Amino acid sequence: MATLSAARRPRRALTPARKEALTGWLFAMPWIIGFLLFTAGPMFFSLYASFTRYSITTPPEWIGTRNFAQIFRDPFFYTALYNTFWMVIVKIPIVTVTAISIALLLALDLPGGRFFRTIIYMPNVLSGVAAVFLWQWILRPNGLFNTGLALFGIQGPGWFVDPLWTKPGLVVMGMWWIGGDILIYLAGMKGISRDLYEAATIDGAGGWAKTWFITLPMLSPTIFFQIVTGIIGTFQIFTTAYILSGTESATGGPRQSLLFYVLYLYNRAFGRSGPAGFQMGYASAMAWILFAIILVVTLAQLWLSRRWVYYETEEAR
């Protein structure tokens, strides 16, 4: 092969195909190196560390499955698990239904559609400390939100100070960031072939029928993907809870009501106060348990998806 190409192009030692193969690997190399160094390698180390007692300053000491045994007897672990599952189970359905409903309204292509999309998406560019402070201020017991509720004669709860209402408070706050989901659903709706709607119109289908029998089934792959990624993200809530619980972050806010899984894991790994900090082995074991939970939940969804997600067969992608 090399001789053939050399005969045609005397200055090249490689055939174009082999050269392209080499270039391909070369161009992909930054990601491959990053994957090995910052993802795959650390994952293997973390798996090993989960079977050790490890505080960084001293080398890891093998203790078998003791971390796991201790975790399953740890009451805080169950508190954190409960709080985290609470968010997943309550927040995801509310976000999904609301986002699809608003996307359906935006898909009506009413005047000012661009303006609506921009405004509804705007909070999504904000994350981090400032946004949490803002909502902490708005959701104070006598804050703006409760003042608004009072206009309708509703006595608002104590939100982030009342342990019963901290998680509902997070859900209310999270609604402000629903714009990203809405835009993705809207894009999905725009991608649906107009032929389907024309055929349905000829058959005499009304607006609701079209939504129920065309839009939602055709949108189901997008809905499925959003739910899967939404759940993975919600399982890992950290920043908001960490900032909201403020000086109480070591204990997870009012009566541990904001002690989410990753917040507890962080406290075990990096908590700089008390005997809890720098338990890297314990925290690694916790990380792998969460990983296993997320994997099981995702696989279960994949299995369930066969019952409700509709994939077009003829049109690949």
Next chain:
Amino acid sequence: MARTDTMTQVARPGTGIKTSGPQRFIDIAGHVLAWLFLVGLAILWLVPFVWMASTALKAPQDLANPSWIPTRFAWENFSFAFSVGMWGQWTTNTVIITLVSVVGTVLSSTLVAYAFARLRWPGRELVFNLVLATMMLPGVVTLIPRFVLFAQLPAFGFQGSRNWVNTFLPLTVPAFTGSSFFIFLLRQFMRTIPMELSEAAKIDGASEFRIWWNIIVPLSKPAVAAVAIFTFQGAWQDFVGPLIYLQSERLYTLQIGLRQFEHAAGGAPAWNWLMAASLVVILPVLVIFVLFQNYFIEGIQLGGSLKG
């Protein structure tokens, strides 16, 4: 493309060849209601921003007052807020980390996406599936071992540290290995550029490197812009990274500084100062959004094409 046509179709449920009078009335009334609902929603969505600005300008005795317009515009809140802490240093740090992250992510992600979209090489599908798999990988699994890794990598006194912890390195160097989600997004976009362009350039003797930099990257401008502004937004507001890796106050970013500022006064935070500082911290992000909103929205929709 034919997007707008599809829209109208989704849009008017009753669009048919003949619609009777009453049916038409119901359609119009429904649309008016939907429109009013959206207007209400947009106003509701803007309220927190306005409230933030309003609070930032209120004098302390005015805070309990639920009025929208402060009785007196307390501009001094801003100078008070920024008199506590090393805000100048924190701003410089945030700008440096953000800029390096944006440059690193754009360079590496476009290069890797080019390999997936426009080059044929053995193992390509396998590696691409790995990229997709890491997108689904919960970040918490690598949180601790990465810290352990960076605590061991030598920094040779860079920023006064022996290892990478308490330097900007853990927050910037990984950007140069590309981001899986952005690689996917760019690949989707680059695949739509006709192959003939590359072939013509190759006949003219251009290397793949030149085709990437001089042809494909400029032609992918909307996707590249989306990646750049999403990276900017993410790096500017990153909280967990700086929280874990930066320990000295002089190395803090704005996010960590802001969080520390909450407790700086001791006891209950002064909300007007807190909102003033918060407003300034988010202002660059809001300005970028207002200027480049189309790229944001296109980027989101491009990313949404990941399904099935």
